[in-house]
Amino acid sequence: MRSLHAEWTKLRTLQSTWWLLAATVALTVAAGAAAVSSVTPGVCPSPRACHEDTVKLGLTGIWLGQATVLVLGALSMGAEYGTGTIGATLTAMPDRRKTLLAKAAALSLPTAAAATAAVLAVLGAARLILPANGFEPSTGYPLPTLTDGPTLRAATGTVLCLVLVALLGLALAVLLRDTAGAITVGLGILYVVPLMARLLHSPTWQHRLERWTPMPAALSIQATRDLDRLPIAPWPGLGVLAAYALALSLLGAAAFGRRDA
Numbered sequence: 001m002r003s004l005h006a007e008w009t010k011l012r013t014l015q016s017t018w019w020l021l022a023a024t025v026a027l028t029v030a031a032g033a034a035a036v037s038s039v040t041p042g043v044c045p046s047p048r049a050c051h052e053d054t055v056k057l058g059l060t061g062i063w064l065g066q067a068t069v070l071v072l073g074a075l076s077m078g079a080e081y082g083t084g085t086i087g088a089t090l091t092a093m094p095d096r097r098k099t100l101l102a103k104a105a106a107l108s109l110p111t112a113a114a115a116t117a118a119v120l121a122v123l124g125a126a127r128l129i130l131p132a133n134g135f136e137p138s139t140g141y142p143l144p145t146l147t148d149g150p151t152l153r154a155a156t157g158t159v160l161c162l163v164l165v166a167l168l169g170l171a172l173a174v175l176l177r178d179t180a181g182a183i184t185v186g187l188g189i190l191y192v193v194p195l196m197a198r199l200l201h202s203p204t205w206q207h208r209l210e211r212w213t214p215m216p217a218a219l220s221i222q223a224t225r226d227l228d229r230l231p232i233a234p235w236p237g238l239g240v241l242a243a244y245a246l247a248l249s250l251l252g253a254a255a256f257g258r259r260d261a
Helices: 002-012 015-037 054-083 086-092 096-133 149-176 179-199 203-212 214-222 234-258
Strands: none
Touching (some): 002 015, 015 054, 015 096, 054 086, 086 096, 096 234, 149 214, 179 203, 203 214, 203 234
């Protein structure tokens, strides 16, 4: 608990922590609300024929929110390498494994809180916006509610996605010992790889990338309709992102334990 308290103190005293958490909520909600608002009668004249996954549409703000939590994860470790305070940290807490676990826990809790606030806010916004565009129970679109199993799974999965992305940023910073490098590699994983999947002309390779790369696979957790059309099932898809985060964390922990600060 002393290690966790120390890491939480370091994280909360960084001004960037609170700005990044606030940006995560603001960007996720703003992008999600904009996406829901875009489904107007001009775009989708008949809601029944549109077959729109309104819950997934509302949660698309994760495409922006994931960038800020990645930066937060990278800064939580990279800032210590940048300022040279990592030496003092390891002097005070020589058990490196415990130090990393404390950092991961201190990072995960506020990230989960911010992600939960963002998801609840965007689902609340969707409940207000969708009926005005014709997406209501009478047209086959129940309002988003956490009492609905698929919606609860999509909401919970989105929170877990953001936490895992933050841990991915932490793992990269531990491995590379550089904030800028960790952010660059992380953004490449989050954005460049999905873009490559869309640019490929081979349906076989598109399918493979959507199944086995972190974010395309993980975002299947947000689907609430037409699950049989997904390249990978929701929970296994989230497991792909978790596997990447775990593998990089183990590599980072191994390097952290062997080399000098």
